Amino acid sequence: MATGASDCSSTQQAVEFIAKIRERIATVVVGQDEVVERTLISLFTGGHLLLQGVPGLAKTLLVSVLSKTIDLDFARIQFTIDLLPSDILGSEILDQKTSEFKILKGPIFTNLLLADEINRAAPKVQGALLEAMQERKITIGNENFPLPAPFLVIATQNPIEQSGTFELPEAQLDRFMLCHRLTYPTPDEEKEILRRNSALGIRRQDKGAVARTEFDILDDQPVGTADDLITCMHAVQDVHVSDVFMDHVVELVNRTRIHPALEVGCSPRAGISLLKSSRARALINGRHYVVPEDMYSLAADVILHRIRLNYEALADGLTGQSVLHSIMSEMGLTTSTI
Amino acid sequence: MMKPRLTMVILVAVALSSAIALPAQESGELYSQSVGKAGYIKEIILPGSELIAKPLEQESEMVVRIIQAIPHGDSFRYEIQFHGLEPGSHDLGDWLERKDGSGSNLPEIPIEILSLLPPGQVEPNALETGWLPRLGGYRNVLIGASVLWGLVFLFLLFGGRKKDEIAEETEPQESLADLLKTRLDAVQNDEMPKEQYAELERMLLAFWRRRLGLESADTAEALRTIHENPEAGPLMKQLEQWIHNPESDKHINLSVLLEPLRSIPANEAETVS
Incomplete structure (x- = not known):
C-alpha cells in the first residue's frame, strides 16, 4: 500500500519512466499497446512472457526497442529442430594454449532473451530453457552460474504452422506468467505503418546502399537505466x-x-x-x-x-x-x- | 520254361502273402492304436445288412467313421476308421448300428486302445459343475450382462432425468434480482459481512451488463463501457474507489450510494435491454 511520501514519489517516478518507455517504443512500433503493456508487466514482475502470433507483427522489433530503451542486454535465439541445449546454455571447451577447460557462456546470459518460435526446438532444448527460466541459474560442467538480473524470456510461437513443431506441455506453459495472443493492427495503424515504412529511405553501406528498416531508426540512447527498472519493480510491490x-x-x-x-x-x-x-x-x-x-x-x-x-x-x-x-x-x- | 524249384519258391511266397492279408475275423487279429490316433480296419466282412456309425454322443469313448461299405454277397465289406479316446479294450460293434434299423447282432470286433501315459499317472481332478448349466456358462453370462446393461441404461436415461427435474422443481435458482436485493438489503441494514463485498461488486457488474446489453461483450470491455455510462459510471466508480482504494473517503455511506438500485423493480433488473 502506498502510504508514505517516499512510496508516492517512487510511484510517480515509475509512472514517468513508464510514460517515457511507451513514448520511445511508439516511435518505432505502431499500435500494439496491449503487447507493450504485457511486456512491461513481465519486465516489472519478473514473469516470463509467451507471445503467440503470426510472423510480421513486430514482436522482435518490440523486444529490441525495449532492450535499447532501458539499457538492457538483449539476445535472440531462433529455435530450430537441430538446436542443442549447449547452443543456449553454453559449454566447456578445451583451450589448446593452456590445455585447460574454459566455460563458454551461451546467449542465455543476458537480461532480455527473445526465444523465437520456441515450439520448433526439440523438447530437450525447450526443457533446458524452461528450467533455466524457473531456477534462474544454469549448470555447465560441474559449475553453477546464476543468470543476470533482471532476466526475462519473451518467447514466441506461431499458431498456424504446426507441422514439425513440438507443442509445449501444460507444465511448461505454466512457467510463462502471461501468454498473449497478438492480433493484427487496426486499419488506421496499418496505414501509419505503411506511411512510416515508405519514408525510411536507404542507407549507404560500403560502396553501395541498402534499404533502411525499422531496426535502423532505433535510438541507441536509453531513456532509463536498470535503476529505473528497479524503482518500477519496487513500485509494483507497493x-x-x-x-x-x-x-x-x-x-x-x-x-x-x-x-x-x-x-x-x-x-x-x-x-x-x-x-x-x-x-x-x-x-x-x-x-x-x-x-x-x-x-x-x-x-x-x-x-x-x-x-x-x-x-x-x-x-x-x-x-x-x-x-x-x-x-x-x-x-x-x-x-x-x- | 521255369525251373521246378523256383516255381515252388514263388508258390510258397504267394501262399504266405495271402495268409497275411486275411480279414480280421478270419485271422482273429486284435486291432490296437494309441489314444487319439486314427486306426484303420480294412477289408473286414461283417454279416447282415449295411452298418453305419452311431451318432456321436457327448461322452463317447470312441469316434467311428465308415469310410467305405461294399456289398459282399449277403454281407458287406467295410473300411472303418476309429479314434479311441479312452484307453482299454473295446468292442467296435458297440458304436455301429444297422442302416435299416434292424438289430445289429454283430460278431465281436475287439479293439485295444493303448495309453501312452506311464502306469500310475496322477489324473487331474474332474471339473466340478458350477451353478451354471454348462461349463463357463458364457452365453448365460452374456445374456445376463446385456439385461443388466439395459436396465442401467434405462435408469440413466429416465431415472437421472427425473431426479434433475425434481431437483429443479424443488430448488429454483435465485434470480439476479433476488440475489442483488438480498445484498442491498444487507447493506441498508449495515449487516453486510466483508466477505460479501466481492459478491456484491460482481453482481452489480452483472446487473449493469444486462441492463446495458453488454452480456456478449468481453468483460473488461464491458466494465470500461459501464464506467463511461452516465447512469452506471459514477456509481460503479465510487463503489470501486470505496472498496479498492485504501486512500478513499471511508465515510461514504454505502447504503446511500446504492439506494437508487433498491428502487429498481425486480423484473427490470432481470430485463435484458
Missing part, C-alpha cells in the same frame, strides 16, 4: 491489493476448476500470476491500487494457456476463450463458489 480483489481472483481461479467443460483448471500459480500482473498493470495505468478491470483485462493472458478443455467441450465446438467468457459472465449471476 501497489495496494484489497481483500475484495483477492476474493475476485480466488473466485475466478476456483470456477475454472469446477467448470464442467474443463478437464484441467488453473493452478495456484495462475492466481499468483493474476495478482502480480494486475499490480503491474495498475502501476502502468497510474494507480496505486488494483481494480477488477485489471483482473478481467489480464484473465485471458493468464488463464487460457493453463486450462484444458475436455472431450465433450471440444466435440461441442467450445474454445478456451468461450469457456473463460462464460465463466466471467456467470461470476455475478450466482452466489460465490468459495
Whole structure:
C-alpha cells in the first residue's frame, strides 16, 4: 500500500519512466499497446512472457526497442529442430594454449532473451530453457552460474504452422506468467505503418546502399537505466491489493476448476500470476491500487494457456476463450463458489 | 520254361502273402492304436445288412467313421476308421448300428486302445459343475450382462432425468434480482459481512451488463463501457474507489450510494435491454 511520501514519489517516478518507455517504443512500433503493456508487466514482475502470433507483427522489433530503451542486454535465439541445449546454455571447451577447460557462456546470459518460435526446438532444448527460466541459474560442467538480473524470456510461437513443431506441455506453459495472443493492427495503424515504412529511405553501406528498416531508426540512447527498472519493480510491490480483489481472483481461479467443460483448471500459480500482473498493470495505468478491470483485462493472458478443455467441450465446438467468457459472465449471476 | 524249384519258391511266397492279408475275423487279429490316433480296419466282412456309425454322443469313448461299405454277397465289406479316446479294450460293434434299423447282432470286433501315459499317472481332478448349466456358462453370462446393461441404461436415461427435474422443481435458482436485493438489503441494514463485498461488486457488474446489453461483450470491455455510462459510471466508480482504494473517503455511506438500485423493480433488473 502506498502510504508514505517516499512510496508516492517512487510511484510517480515509475509512472514517468513508464510514460517515457511507451513514448520511445511508439516511435518505432505502431499500435500494439496491449503487447507493450504485457511486456512491461513481465519486465516489472519478473514473469516470463509467451507471445503467440503470426510472423510480421513486430514482436522482435518490440523486444529490441525495449532492450535499447532501458539499457538492457538483449539476445535472440531462433529455435530450430537441430538446436542443442549447449547452443543456449553454453559449454566447456578445451583451450589448446593452456590445455585447460574454459566455460563458454551461451546467449542465455543476458537480461532480455527473445526465444523465437520456441515450439520448433526439440523438447530437450525447450526443457533446458524452461528450467533455466524457473531456477534462474544454469549448470555447465560441474559449475553453477546464476543468470543476470533482471532476466526475462519473451518467447514466441506461431499458431498456424504446426507441422514439425513440438507443442509445449501444460507444465511448461505454466512457467510463462502471461501468454498473449497478438492480433493484427487496426486499419488506421496499418496505414501509419505503411506511411512510416515508405519514408525510411536507404542507407549507404560500403560502396553501395541498402534499404533502411525499422531496426535502423532505433535510438541507441536509453531513456532509463536498470535503476529505473528497479524503482518500477519496487513500485509494483507497493501497489495496494484489497481483500475484495483477492476474493475476485480466488473466485475466478476456483470456477475454472469446477467448470464442467474443463478437464484441467488453473493452478495456484495462475492466481499468483493474476495478482502480480494486475499490480503491474495498475502501476502502468497510474494507480496505486488494483481494480477488477485489471483482473478481467489480464484473465485471458493468464488463464487460457493453463486450462484444458475436455472431450465433450471440444466435440461441442467450445474454445478456451468461450469457456473463460462464460465463466466471467456467470461470476455475478450466482452466489460465490468459495 | 521255369525251373521246378523256383516255381515252388514263388508258390510258397504267394501262399504266405495271402495268409497275411486275411480279414480280421478270419485271422482273429486284435486291432490296437494309441489314444487319439486314427486306426484303420480294412477289408473286414461283417454279416447282415449295411452298418453305419452311431451318432456321436457327448461322452463317447470312441469316434467311428465308415469310410467305405461294399456289398459282399449277403454281407458287406467295410473300411472303418476309429479314434479311441479312452484307453482299454473295446468292442467296435458297440458304436455301429444297422442302416435299416434292424438289430445289429454283430460278431465281436475287439479293439485295444493303448495309453501312452506311464502306469500310475496322477489324473487331474474332474471339473466340478458350477451353478451354471454348462461349463463357463458364457452365453448365460452374456445374456445376463446385456439385461443388466439395459436396465442401467434405462435408469440413466429416465431415472437421472427425473431426479434433475425434481431437483429443479424443488430448488429454483435465485434470480439476479433476488440475489442483488438480498445484498442491498444487507447493506441498508449495515449487516453486510466483508466477505460479501466481492459478491456484491460482481453482481452489480452483472446487473449493469444486462441492463446495458453488454452480456456478449468481453468483460473488461464491458466494465470500461459501464464506467463511461452516465447512469452506471459514477456509481460503479465510487463503489470501486470505496472498496479498492485504501486512500478513499471511508465515510461514504454505502447504503446511500446504492439506494437508487433498491428502487429498481425486480423484473427490470432481470430485463435484458
